[in-house]
Amino acid sequence: MAERRNVSVGSSLLERDAQEDNLALINIASNKQLFADNYLIESLKDARQVMNPARKLENNPILWPEKPWEGDYLGVSDVWFDHADQVFKMFYRPATHRAYLTPDGALAAEAPTDDDPITACLALSDDGINWERPDLGLVEYQGSKKNNLLPEDAFMPYFFQDLHEEDPRKRYKGLIRTGSTTTTMTFDLYYSPDSLNWTPCEHNPVIDTAPRIGRWGPTKFMGWDPIRQVYAAHMENCHHRRCPHDKRLIGRAESPDMVHWSDPETILMPDEQDPPDTEFYVMPVIVYAGLYVGLPWIFRTNDSTHHPELVFSRNGIHYERNYREPFIQRGGHSGEYDASCVYNLEPLVHNDRIYTYYTGSNWRSYRTLLELGDRGVGAIGVAETPLDGFVAVEGKKRGYSEMVTRSFGFDGRQLRLNLQAHLADDVLPNECEVRVALLTPNHQPLPGFGFEDADPITTTNQAHLVSWQGRSDLGELAGGPIKLHFYFRNAKLFAFQFVDPAD
CATH class of the missing domain: 2.115.10.20 (Glycosyl hydrolase domain; family 43)
Incomplete structure (x- = not known):
């Protein structure tokens, strides 16, 4: 029988019905996730978070x-x-x-x-x-x-x-x-x-602050x-x-x-x-x-x-x-x-x-x-x-930089990624490449969703559809827990979100 519980995500409480064998410590549901803080970032390799000036x-x-x-x-x-x-x-x-x-x-x-x-x-x-x-x-x-x-x-x-x-x-x-x-x-x-x-x-x-003397400053x-x-x-x-x-x-x-x-x-x-x-x-x-x-x-x-x-x-x-x-x-x-x-x-x-x-x-x-x-x-x-561009995860120009998320549960059937092809003076647009692999909570690759299966993303888009050998439906994995393993070069990664196809 399903068990009802509260799962803390940042400051908000998300309620969900979950089977005992399919519980995630963090449930992001279908909420967009920025890379502005370290809440969901487990590790970075040859990469860092960079603030983007307006x-x-x-x-x-x-x-x-x-x-x-x-x-x-x-x-x-x-x-x-x-x-x-x-x-x-x-x-x-x-x-x-x-x-x-x-x-x-x-x-x-x-x-x-x-x-x-x-x-x-x-x-x-x-x-x-x-x-x-x-x-x-x-x-x-x-x-x-x-x-x-x-x-x-x-x-x-x-x-x-x-x-x-x-x-x-x-x-x-x-x-x-x-x-x-x-x-x-x-x-x-x-x-x-x-x-x-x-x-x-x-x-x-x-x-009314009486009887205290003084006022708030700029408000x-x-x-x-x-x-x-x-x-x-x-x-x-x-x-x-x-x-x-x-x-x-x-x-x-x-x-x-x-x-x-x-x-x-x-x-x-x-x-x-x-x-x-x-x-x-x-x-x-x-x-x-x-x-x-x-x-x-x-x-x-x-x-x-x-x-x-x-x-x-x-x-x-x-x-x-x-x-x-x-x-x-x-x-x-x-x-x-x-x-x-x-x-x-x-x-x-x-x-x-x-x-x-x-x-x-x-x-x-x-x-x-x-x-x-x-x-x-x-x-x-x-x-x-x-959109989503306050902070980006940036990496190397040649060779792959990597980012691994913490494990989480999610709602939705598709993964969308907001990224910008990061072009230097001598870099061509088609040199941008991003691949996303899916892992178990203990870092084992999920069959069919590994690095070799991941279809490369090479262009700027605020809602790239992530796929693996042409497959984008993740409905069987909804609820989790899973991890995302990003491999990327010449790209700025802003955010990701799990959605349903109609969203």
């Missing part, structure tokens, strides 16, 4: 301050794909900054303050790359309403599209924060069916977390709360309903591998293929620069920082709009691409802005990543 688009910046109401600085607030309207939408905030010296030689600045009215704009795009400013006709500017300005009560400083929400009147969630580092802090919650017209939550404020509400089954927010959790560590750190708070919130707990902080001036400013997070993908803003306080790195977690609490290179590179010289700072949003997955939008600036300190003069600017850029 590629900036050639037409960056995609939005530049060029309208009279846009000043000299555009900061991207949110980008999402509106499924109802089938269009990309962007909220961004224009501003004007000026640095100057007073008559006695002191540095001074003119900049927006928290007490100023909120100015925000809407941009639209069919493809996420080419953007237009619609004439909304909602706000008068210099005697005309022909602009893309939003009414002040239409813009939410903290905002997300909630696809988990069943009530269409609450499809969008927005929050407004009050308080400072010398007072207490509150957050009020608002609901909207269309991202423009808002209704306050009857339980406001939903977050991102990630929305619904499908792994931990809660709403979550990530914030800078120390410096703005004036904690004893006196360094910017990343915290996480959770809520079952956006109304009742836990106290933030620190989940990520600089370590001994970081330069001493390293701090973490904020961390946008998404859940992707069963992994938490975080992009902490690395703040180097000595030279006042920001760039994102990639971190990964299976449970949303313990993050691995195996890749210390910038995920999006800053510009190479001061004349580039993003030479000093890359302030990124969370990655946006759409079809076969992953877009990471960011505010780029060639200054952060007003001393730098003073030196740049009219060349000081902030504009909006985007960098793209291929």
